[in-house]
Amino acid sequence: MGLLTIIKKQKLKDNEIRCLILGLDNSGKSTIVNRLLPKDQRSTEITPTVGFQIHTAHIQDRLVSLWDIGGQTTLRPFWDNYYDKTDVLVWCIDVSQPLRFDESARELFSFLQRDRGRPGHDLKLIVALNKIDLLSGSSLTTCVASVQDDLSDVAGAGAVFVRCSGVTGQGMEELSYAMCAD
Template sequence: MGLLALLRKLKSSNDKELRILLLGLDNAGKTTLLKNLASEEVDHITPTQGFNIKSVVSSGFKLNVWDIGGQRKIRPYWRNYFDNTDVLIYVIDSSDRKRFEETQTELDELLEESKLAGVPVLIFANKQDLEMAASADEISSKLGLTSMRDRDWQVQPCIAREGEGVKEGMQWVMKKVNSRGGGKKK
């Protein structure tokens, strides 16, 4: 089930708009996840050199997802996209254990940004189908999330290519947004 079908099921106030920032290291699966959310083909995906934006309108809800490239040279530009973010989705390659320290450093820097203060964080633990994939609990521990008290967060195991776990993650996002007042009026 794609994001459009999920949004049709959710009840929301009319004319609401959400800004979702989709970040993570290169090769984590951000663009694959975004294409899956938009119910697009995921067979041929190239590394994002700048950013992708997808908007979906359903049941009076406009969801704007900003997918920013994760290459080291692009990361300093992430802060240009922080304004008015309602939800941060951070994608991790669960099988790339060599980069857990790097991803923790990047996530910690994001969580210290004043423009992202209090913004709920959904971490998609992607590539769960690979043999070396870390569990959600292991990722929570490695990233130091269990001590985070200043915002809501969730680690959602997923396989972005197959769409497995994506719906559950987005349901968590919509639950958090609805509990906080449901986005911004257009």
């Protein structure tokens, strides 16, 4: 490998954004990750994530590594292992499941609580309000207001909330912009 290639690779690495996608099982993490990838890198079928999957892609002209970690109860204790060097945390929520908002808020709280003070504690937090395609009109307004209310204290003032759908692609542009903006 020539020196120029090495320098170029290092530059790309320095510029790389490490993004961790977490949230409860079935909230749509893998579907969102798949949607964020360029068309030629997407899978046609999403299966439940066993363990974790890492994808690297150019998004908004930045090299982004997307760490999609399984959200089942048994896997949650392992979330901490992926925290180091994370630049962006995308916390994914299924807005059509109000009965799970409280569980989601509790898990986000305990994740942030455990890892505060560790390297990367100043990460950018984006809350992806996913599955908006399943709701409309006043039920969408009510669910979004309720989830924002449940999470805003936990997520803190700097958190960005993005409404999206991994299935229809709505809000994906905004999500990728929020991930890559300085």
